[in-house]
Amino acid sequence: MSAGLLFLRLVLVFGWTIGSQWDSDVSAAHTIYDKLSIKRNISKRELKCGEREYAAENICCKECAPGSFKLADCTNDNKTSNCKPCEEGSTFMDHYNSLHVCRRCKSCDSELGFEVAETCTVTQNTKCRCKQHYFCNSSDSCHHCDPCSKCENGAIEKVCTPTTNTICKRNFWWIYLVIGIVIAIASLSAVAAYCYKKKRKDFDVNNQMLSRVVHKPPTSEVEPLVYTDVDLSAHIPAIVEVMTLPQVKAFVRKHEIPEPAIEQTLQDYINDSTEQKIKLFHMWYQHHGMKGAYENLIVSLRELKMRAVADKIEKKLNAVTFSSQENGRSNVNTAEQSSTHSDRHNV
Template sequence: MLLPWICLFIALAAERNSASAINNIGDTSPAYTGKPSAPLRRFFKRELKCEDGEYPGNQYCCKNCPAGTYVENDCQENHQKPNCQPCTDGKDYMDKPNGYHQCLLCKRCDPEQGEDVHSPCTVFRNTVCKCKVNFFCGTNSTQDPRSCDHCQPCTQCEKGVAESCTETRDTVCNKGSRYRWGLLAALILVAVGAGLLCVRCRQKPRPIYQPPTLTPLVKPYPSHLEDIDLETPLQDLADIMLHDDVVKCVRRMGLSNPTIDDIKNTNGQGREGRYQLLRSWYVQYGQMGALRHLIKTLRDQGLNKPADDFIDILNRRVQP
């Protein structure tokens, strides 16, 4: 008579234990000590520590795509090649091995701004613009001396040309005879004033010379920080900068607008978004000369405090 009741009790206990186990899957509270199975683990790109020549894919470290191509689909196994597709000739390019999911748009030379094509865009190299005749290069922030960011019209002289306009320098105009006579008169007045001043100096005792107070220069960075690996320290720089300032800096340093928009849409404008912008520029630029270029860009943007704070952070991290 008791056997059916015993079987019913065992079945109810087993059902209760099964429901408790299901509710506790993924529970990270101290009361639950079980671990979720591998498929429930969430992978983040920042958790992946990839080797040189690799990038953090969706879940694995993937080999970089070669120059002239981009990543269409990430690899499905660790340290394997992704699905790479070529850039479109004349439309976009990729000038180095990369892990980007789109190519960089080619620059367009604007004839109305005095620009002309020096060399066209290929899948391996961006367009190089030069200044047309009667224009000179006012700004060139690239490492290519043939390129120019902003062309300006050469000055037209009314009284003759002293030095002709070149690709990198504006015209130097003649000042005319009136200017020479004015300069001569100014020199005579300076000489007379200096003579009168010397006479008065002889009549009065010489004051004690006080050296002028020098304005402190901006903080340089020590030589032992040159060309160090910035990937991890850039996380600290992301903590001390505003998102808009980071966007201005990486755009000034050559990061394309499509890449900036893609990172903003994927990671937002918080700390992670700021870090991914800085890291994306760093992966594109490379380690050599990166710190010098970054500090100069920060100071050119008037961001001296973040630049000085970042140097202090690097000094604490790296001992000479």
């Protein structure tokens, strides 16, 4: 073997030996590092800190108080963390903490209907509420406020608050309208029923009076007969006494007394209305005659809507008729008694 080949072989053997030794050393180093890391992690997991403390590496540090944040962890020599106060008016921290920054203060957006209720401090966030005429009744935190409702005609039962909407009074105008209509219909019905009953009663009275004239059977009692042929000439002053001149004129015109005769009578007694009424009534009575005159008088007055006048005249003439009948019966009884006494005397 030549000298060159022998040298090359020695170099290769030496290199292989050195490489093997290096790999062995690197592997051993990694093994040692892994063991140390596992030991450190186990130690960290087994570290238990007290209330208001936190774990930092292998020691327990005190948390920062409300109103501040952690600037740096504590050390083995000083267990108190390096804390820095929050910025007044812009940031806050409302609890013990180990955070690196304070929380930013909330803003109350007026576009969403909010206003500031309590300003932000280093230990308390801003408190918002719904501004005037706005409300939010959400059980959760409000994200916006709604405008308060407006009541018709200002009929408010409960005013709007930041947490409750306006409560309006119930409007019962339609109930009042219905009640008014019902009352009006009931009133009209009552009036109509009353008018119908009154008209029916008057109709029945007239029928009864006519029936008494035509169909009244003779009775044993002496009663004033209605619509009998009474001589009215002696009663004309009493009749016209309850009538006005226009009523007398309307009555005689109804019975076709000529207008010139009426005007002439009025001119003859121009200053005496009583005499005018008497003469006009005489004119009608002479034209009509006694037969049926009483009945014609009463019926005509009722047809002319002079019912009250007809009732008064009827009452007067009935009283006169009844009195005449009573006198006649008295005279008959007196004559009968005189005749009987004379007969007895002759016997």
